[in-house]
Amino acid sequence: MTTDLRTERAADLPTVRPPRPRATFRARLGSSFAMFRNRKSITGLAILGFFVLVAILADVLAPYSPTKVDSAARLQPPSVEHWLGTTHLGEDVLSQVIYGTRGVIVVGFLAAIMATIIAVVVGVVAGYLRGWRSESLSALTNVFLVIPGLPLIIIVASMFDNPPLVVIAAVLGLTGWAWGARVLRAQTMSLRNRDFIQAARANGEPLHRIIGKEMLPNLMALIAASFVGTVTAAILGLTTLSYIGVIPVNTYNWGTILNWASAQGAFRQNQWWWFMPPGLCIAAIGVALSLINFGIDEYVNPRLRSAGERARAMRKRGLDVNDPVTAVRPATSAQERA
Amino acid sequence: MTAVQPQMPTQDALEVGTTATTAVKGRSRIPWRFLAGRAAFYLFTLWAAITINFFLPRMMKGDAVSQYLSRNRNVSPEAADALRSLLGLDTDKALLHQYVDYWGLLLRGDLGVSLLHGLRPVTEVISQALPWTVGLVGFATLVSFAIGTIGGGIVGWRRGSRLDGLIPVTTFLATIPYFWLGLLAIAVFSVNLGWFPIGKAYGVGMRPEWTAEFIGQVIHHGTLPAVTIVIASLGGWMLGMRNMMLTVLDEDYVMVAQAKGLPNKRVLWRYAARNAVLPQIQSFALSIGFIVGGTIVMEMVFSYPGVGKLLLDATNAKDYALMQGVFLVITLSVLVANILADIAYAFLDPRTRQTEA
Numbered sequence: 001m002t003t004d005l006r007t008e009r010a011a012d013l014p015t016v017r018p019p020r021p022r023a024t025f026r027a028r029l030g031s032s033f034a035m036f037r038n039r040k041s042i043t044g045l046a047i048l049g050f051f052v053l054v055a056i057l058a059d060v061l062a063p064y065s066p067t068k069v070d071s072a073a074r075l076q077p078p079s080v081e082h083w084l085g086t087t088h089l090g091e092d093v094l095s096q097v098i099y100g101t102r103g104v105i106v107v108g109f110l111a112a113i114m115a116t117i118i119a120v121v122v123g124v125v126a127g128y129l130r131g132w133r134s135e136s137l138s139a140l141t142n143v144f145l146v147i148p149g150l151p152l153i154i155i156v157a158s159m160f161d162n163p164p165l166v167v168i169a170a171v172l173g174l175t176g177w178a179w180g181a182r183v184l185r186a187q188t189m190s191l192r193n194r195d196f197i198q199a200a201r202a203n204g205e206p207l208h209r210i211i212g213k214e215m216l217p218n219l220m221a222l223i224a225a226s227f228v229g230t231v232t233a234a235i236l237g238l239t240t241l242s243y244i245g246v247i248p249v250n251t252y253n254w255g256t257i258l259n260w261a262s263a264q265g266a267f268r269q270n271q272w273w274w275f276m277p278p279g280l281c282i283a284a285i286g287v288a289l290s291l292i293n294f295g296i297d298e299y300v301n302p303r304l305r306s307a308g309e310r311a312r313a314m315r316k317r318g319l320d321v322n323d324p325v326t327a328v329r330p331a332t333s334a335q336e337r338a
Numbered sequence: 339m340t341a342v343q344p345q346m347p348t349q350d351a352l353e354v355g356t357t358a359t360t361a362v363k364g365r366s367r368i369p370w371r372f373l374a375g376r377a378a379f380y381l382f383t384l385w386a387a388i389t390i391n392f393f394l395p396r397m398m399k400g401d402a403v404s405q406y407l408s409r410n411r412n413v414s415p416e417a418a419d420a421l422r423s424l425l426g427l428d429t430d431k432a433l434l435h436q437y438v439d440y441w442g443l444l445l446r447g448d449l450g451v452s453l454l455h456g457l458r459p460v461t462e463v464i465s466q467a468l469p470w471t472v473g474l475v476g477f478a479t480l481v482s483f484a485i486g487t488i489g490g491g492i493v494g495w496r497r498g499s500r501l502d503g504l505i506p507v508t509t510f511l512a513t514i515p516y517f518w519l520g521l522l523a524i525a526v527f528s529v530n531l532g533w534f535p536i537g538k539a540y541g542v543g544m545r546p547e548w549t550a551e552f553i554g555q556v557i558h559h560g561t562l563p564a565v566t567i568v569i570a571s572l573g574g575w576m577l578g579m580r581n582m583m584l585t586v587l588d589e590d591y592v593m594v595a596q597a598k599g600l601p602n603k604r605v606l607w608r609y610a611a612r613n614a615v616l617p618q619i620q621s622f623a624l625s626i627g628f629i630v631g632g633t634i635v636m637e638m639v640f641s642y643p644g645v646g647k648l649l650l651d652a653t654n655a656k657d658y659a660l661m662q663g664v665f666l667v668i669t670l671s672v673l674v675a676n677i678l679a680d681i682a683y684a685f686l687d688p689r690t691r692q693t694e695a
Contacts, residue, residue, distance in 0.1 A: 143383045145624050146676060147390070148668050150631025151649055155394050155661060158653045179624075236515055240635055243517050244650065258518060267525040268536075275525075279518035286513025297581070307584040311498025321497065 034299065035221045041295025047288035051281075054098055055105040062095040066252050078273050085273035088264045096252050097277050103253030104235055104285070107169045111234035114173030116227045119180030124211060124219070126181070127188025138185060144178035153237065157246045168247060172234045180226030187222050191215055225296045232289045239282055254278035376680055380673055387669040391662050392440050449666070450659035454652060460663035464645060468667065470539055471644030474560050475633045478567035485568065486575025487618055491611040493576065494583025505577055512573030516632055520566050520639035527562060534562045537641040563640045571629070578621060582614035589613075616687050623679030627672045 036045060054061060063083075070090030078085045084093040126137035156171050157163060191197060200210050216223075241247050242255025243262070261267065261275040298305040311321045443450070449460035486508075493501045511519075528536045540555040586592065587610050595605045634646030641647070645664050652660035 139379055139382060142379065143386050146383050146627055146669075146672055147387055148627040148630045148672055150628075150634055151665055151668055152390070154634070154649065154653055155665065158656075182624075232513070239515050240517060243515075244635065244638060246653070255515075258521075262521060267521045268529050270525065270530070275518075275521065279515065279522070282518065283510070283514045286515075287510055290509050290513055301581070301585065303584050303588060304581055307587070308498040308502055315498065 035224060035296045036292070038295045038298065040291045040298070044288040044291030044293075044295065047284060048292070051101055051285055051288075052105055055101040058099050058102055062092075062098040064092040064095040066096040066099040067091060068095075075271060075274075077271075084277050085271070087260065087274060093257070093274055093277060096257050097254065097281060100252040100254045100257055100278065101281070103165060103256075104238060104282075107165055107172065107238045107253075108231045108235040108285075110166065110169035111172035111176065111237075112227050112230040114170060115177035115230040115234075116180060116223060118173070118177040119184060119226055119230075120216075120219075120223060122177070123181035123184025124188050124215065127185040128192060128207075128211060128215070134185075138182075141178045141181045141185070144175070145182065149175040150237070150240070153241065154244070154246050157241060163247060168238060168241070169234070172237050173230075176230050176233050176237070180223075180230065183222055183226060184219060187219060188215060191218055221296055221300045225293055225300070228289050228293050228296070232286055235282065235285060235289075239278075254282055372684070376677075380677060384670075384673060387673075388441075388444065388666065391666050391669075392437055394662070394665070444666075449663040452652070452657055452660040452663075454655045454657040454660055460659050463660060464648065464663055464667050467643055467645045467648050470642060471633055471637070471646065472671070474563060474642065474644070475567065475629065475636070478564040479571065479629055481564070482568040482571045483575055483618075483622060486572045487579045487615060489572075490576040490579025491583055491606065491614065494580040494587065494614070495606050495610070497584060497587070505573075505580060508573035508576050510573075511569050512571065514570070516566070516570045517635045517639050519570055520563070520636060523562055523566050524639070535559055537639075539643050563636055563642060567632070567636060570632075574625075575618065579614060579618055582617055583610060586610050586614045612686070616683065619679055619683050619686065623676045623683070626675045626679070630668050630672055 036042065068091060070086065073082065073086050073090045075088055076082055076086040076090075082092050082094065084097065086092060087096070122137055122141060126134050126141070128134075129137075153171055153175055157168065160167060197210065197214055200214050205214075238247075238253060239255030239258070242253055243259045245259055255278075257278045258275060261271070261278075266274040314321055447461065449464075451457045452460050452463050455463045489504070493504055524536055527533045535558065537559075539559050540552060592605060592610050595609045600609075633644060634649060636642065637644045637646035638650055645667060649661060649664040649668070651657075652664060
């Protein structure tokens, strides 16, 4: 049993491979998306893609204008004309949700792009350098981690009377990069001492090449994970801020709808068609993003997946992973595995 | 006492320890460099927070006094000027001078007066709100951390069993926006079922005092907010602990412990979980700022009289002194919580003390 575990574990380990020479463009493209090639990630990407499509095609999909007031149809429950009912002004909830997707997707991705760029630059540089420069970049990261983000965002956002989406995205991005930078710094520090980096340095490769060509490909999974994490945080941040009413956005997003629903007492009068869809949409996009991250996690650390599979396989053979007594297995099962 | 009691060694094995213990015991080590490094970091963060705090209101459009004037019409221009100098908003002084003044006031514990609360000192306003936030959020967060970590440990230990299904469920609950969860909870349990009161920390007409009735009211009002916080934050702790457990359970020392024939319980809690919990504590320290931010939303949803609600009200009314004070107190409490987590970490992981010292 002991040897059995050992060989399997050795198979788990090589997750970070040095880039292969002479990779064709297609092969390189394929290998840089390898972390998404599992069922969890693909499901997550599909859900996310659905919301992106809705955001792009909002004009075509929405049956009404999100602000079209219809005083004849106020607070209608779902019907054939209004699939998700209407608000207190007779606005169509479905159209508001569809148009609301735009703000959420745009801010989520913009903020995450900004945050990821900062995180990669600060994290990789801090991980590659040594001495006081590395320490001070790390201290800066920790300061941003420790300072409570949401109060700061509320205060900064209230500086603007009617902030455009880009500004909101920038504020969310500027306060959300620290976690990614911390993770990337740790990984870069461990990469720096690997053989292939040492070899590149000994060959006299310039710094930008070592970082760009040797290190970044090996950091891609972590960068993708921190990007996905920041999108989640930015979407939650945006909807929360809109709900609080700090951002009086004229373009609809899901948080704004919930703000109106809450202010008009929809939660106390059981107007579920008004407050359920936006909340479920946020949850759905959150689930999609965490599915993608689960997939990336299992790609980076295959034990997360294989541990469960191994335990299930052992149970099928009547063994318990946590059994302290090493069971002597019948020879047949050992041959089956081999 | 029975006759067959085994002969125990006179000294406890844990007390005697291994050869490494005796080697370390010789020198009593206080990790000065480690402590100094942490202290420098916290001082730097404190300085950064206070400086941000100083600049924030000065970057904003529209000042508190004009807001105040628009709400109270019968204030003379002289009174307005007096208010400005009272609030340190007179702009004839140089920025550096203002900054030095600000530090001076801060060190004397003077955070100014709150326009929103009838010119009462900011410290007084905050100290009334702080116990509510610290009590409720602190309690709920610790409960969530404990349940999540212990639960994650068990799920990791029983890997491959049906318990694995818990992880997606708790993760789903963690991706739901908190304010929506809170509003739903109010709609279901307060409005429709009537089990819990809607918002506020205690009933109307009650006076805060140490009586059984009042404490009962506080618990009754606090249940829903606390439970929603636990539900929303459980997923992260559980997932983190489970992932660490899966990694740690593959380590050689776990296998050695099992091979020695130690009972499963001891291997799980003393060997695997004790090592897996270390990154948990680090991420606990780092997520305190995030948790504190979350309380603002909680207090708004449940109209709970804590510091988060103060901050929101102050921001809306452009009451800068109160806003600055609240931000400062929030940052300070995050730093204190971080220091506590650091100490706990150093206790649990001797390597932090030894390698850095």
